[in-house]
Amino acid sequence: MKHGFIKVGTATPHIRVADCDYNTQQIIAQMKEAAAQGVKLLVFPELCITGYTCGDLFLQNTLLAECLNAIEDVCNASAGMDMLTIAGAPVLHDGKLFNTAIVFYNGVILGVVPKTNLPNYSEFYEQRHFSEPNGFTDTITLFGQEIPFGAKQLFVCSELPEFCLGVEICEDIWVPAPPSQVLALAGATVIANLSASDETIGKDNYRRALVSGQSARLLCGYLYADAGDGESSTDMVFAGHNLIAENGIILKESRLFQNGLITTELDVGRLSYDRRRMTSFPFSNGGCQKVFFSMPPKETTLTRPVDRHPFVPSARFDRNSRSEAILLMQSQGLKTRLEHSKSKTVVVGISGGLDSSLALLVAARAMDMLGRPHSDIVAVTMPCFGTTKRTRSNAEQLCMVLGVNFKCVDITESVKQHFADIGHDIDNHDVVYENAQARIRTLVLMDLANQTDGIVLGTGDLSELALGWATYNGDHMSMYAVNASVPKTLIRHIVRFAADTAEDEQTKQVLYDILDTPVSPELLPAKDDKITQETEQLVGPYELHDFFLYYVVRFGFSPSKVFRLAAYAFNGDKPDSSDDESGYDRETILKWLRVFYTRFFAQQFKRSCLPDGPKIGSVTLSPRSDWRMPSDASVALWLKELDTLK
Incomplete structure (x- = not known):
């Protein structure tokens, strides 16, 4: 239960x-x-104690009497298990028979929830045997206990109030206004559905979409337990299609026609955060009654999938479709900006790296959309002290194959003159040495844009903005920043997609070589024409920082929770993780997480005055839309929590 799992x-x-x-x-x-x-929460199918397909046997006193004995046996068995258990059974109340879900916990019954919507069409005829509840919560006496009875009940964990459970039964989710809607608005973060959904061709796909969609609409975890083998096959077959979803994502799913148990972890902390964030998700009690239970907190061992690269789809088909969609969005944004500003050119600095290559590809697409020639793109390479032949050659080749207007402006002498003007020793390779190059490059681009009646296209990405890895008023500044909400890990896949789908071999090869080039600002002198300044050795691996960024900004997770997830995702929780070349041990993860928080807070001033750029995904740092943070906010609380971790 720690961290809301x-x-x-x-x-x-x-x-x-x-x-x-x-x-x-x-x-x-x-x-x-x-x-x-x-x-900690186990859900069984609808009417599983008797079987859903009893038919008119539901009206037999013998069955109902034995069912009561069975309910008591299940209740007694739950003692000492420290687990909420929900099982379906027919229950008599006030002389009427109800199709109910019974919530057991530690030897007691917390509540009895009747089915609200009784299907009476096609193969279903539940109204023949069962009654609909009156909509109010009253009490029923079972085994000497006075127990709440009604559909509008919420079962709340005293130690973790974010764990708030609502229950509905089968048909309830198939109707236009499911009971889970009322329950979720009243605070339920988890919905349990006890079902006996017979199987017909294609129904599994519909059921899957229904459960994932409901969990997304209600920002909840949704557990769907289905009847399976053993139910009568007289007129129907049951597949036992169990599903566990969280906010639109199916976390776990059983195989059809295979009875058994499936488990995973829900993150109620994540769900609660999203509900706080989305002010359009209102609170409405709806007449719901809360039933509290005490469940001692324990560490939850994680088994649910946690992707190392949350910005990047894992399946190749999904990555390709995502890459195409992002390229289209970036290009559409730039197209609109060019039309509005009536710019004659787009000026972009080309370094031979990933970010500038993607920006150039976007610019080419935007010109295609406008029906304008690629020669309206002015691509500028500006070699200086750290530029290598490899990156300069790649920049030139990419410009050539795309047919853009290519310029080479060597800024070496300009930078030397600038050092002389301000009295800076050229052998002192400090921040002045590095940033002077970046600012002069931006000056060249801005003046060329004025000269050609154009706009400067920004190339910096979301990961760099998060870390502040940009020179203020240098590469930090542009007139439209197409990569501003695309993280570095995703940019790599977009460029690879562009290479894979390029029509000519020369474009493929230059893009593949750019992908193989170490990420570097190339601001320090090269050694034997080799890059000496590799970004990830200085600020840390981008795959770690993108992971941190996603969970810090998108879900507001605490440092300890981000660390726990990173250690789990990158094998840091495994003793042999150091033997895994693609993983990181806990010490390494903690080191770079501290760097992330320190830089993220310290560099907010750069994000407070960003140029315009299109929002691409759910995480963006634009001060005008998704991220508003004071530039002088203190990081002390976050670092204090990191100090407690090992």
């Missing part, structure tokens, strides 16, 4: 229709299996 599971037991004793044994066996795995 809750281990959850859905289980489909093998049952025998109307054999409550057998079904109870199967349910208790799966409860024990789940509890042994540390599950």
Whole structure:
């Protein structure tokens, strides 16, 4: 439960229709299996204690009496398990029979939730046996307990209030206004659905979309437990299609026609943050009653997928479609800016690196959209002390194959003159030495833009903005910044996509070589024409910083939670992680996380005055839209928490 992680599971037991004793044994066996795995919330299917397909047997006193005994057995079995268990059973209340979900915890029944919407069409005829609830919460007496009875109940963990559970049953999610809508608006971050959804061709896809969509709309975790093998096959078959979703993402899914248990972890802290952030997600009690339970906090072992590169889709097809979409968005933004400003040219500084190459590709696409020649793009390479033949050659070749207007402006003498003007020793390779080059390059670009009646295209990316890895009033400044909300890890994939899909071999080869070139500002003198200043050796690996950026900005996670996720994702929690070349040990992760927070706070002043640029993804640092932070905010609280970590 630490950091808001809750281990959850859905289980489909093998049952025998109307054999409550057998079904109870199967349910208790799966409860024990789940509890042994540390599950804190376990959901079983609809009417699993009796079986969903009992038909008119539901009206038999013998079945209902034995069902009560089974409910008591499940309740007793839950004692000492430290796990919420929800199982479906028919229950008599005020002389009427209800299709209910019973919430068990540590030897007591917390509540009984009746099904709100009873299907009575096609193969379903639930209204033949069951009654609809009256919409109010009252009490029912079971085994000497006075227990809340009603659909509008919220089960809240006293130690972790963000863990707030609501329950609905099967058809409830298929209707236009599901009960889960009311429950979520009243505070439920987790919805359990006990279902007996028979299988027909294509229904699994619809069910999957329904569950993921509902979890997205309600910003919640959604557990869907489905009836499976053992239900009557007289007119239907049941596949046991269990699903666990979180805010639109299916975290875990069972195979069809395979009974059993699936588990994962929900992050209720993440869900609560999103609800706070989205002020259009209102609070409305809706007449819901809260039932509190005490669950001692324990460390939750993570098994859920945590992607090392959260900005980059893992599947190749998704990466390619994402890359194409981003290129289109960037180009559309630039096209609109060029039309509005009536600019005759786009001036872009080309270094032979990833960022400037992507900006040049975007500029070419924008000109294609406008029906204008690529010669309206003025690409400028500005060699100086650290420029290598490799990057200069790549810059020239890319400009040539794209057919842009290429210029080479060697700024070496200008920088030397500038050093002489301000009295700076050229052998002193300090920040003045580096930043003077960046600022003179920007001066050249701005003046060329004035000369050609154009605008300067910014090339800096989101990762650099987060770290402040830009020279103030140097590469920090432009007239439109197309890469401003694209992180470095994603830029690499976009350029690779451009290379893979290029129509001519020369374009492919130059882009592939750019991809293989170390990331560097090339501001310090080269040695034997080799890059001596590699960015990731100075500020840390971009894949780590992009990971930190995503969880710090998008979800507001604490330093300890970001560290925990990074250690998990990059194998830092494994003893042999140092043997994994693509991983990082905990010490390394903590080192660069400290660098991230320190630089992120210290460099906000650069982000407070950024040029315009299109928003591409859910994380952006524009001071005009997504990120408003004072430039003099203190990092002390965040570093203090980091000091407690090992």
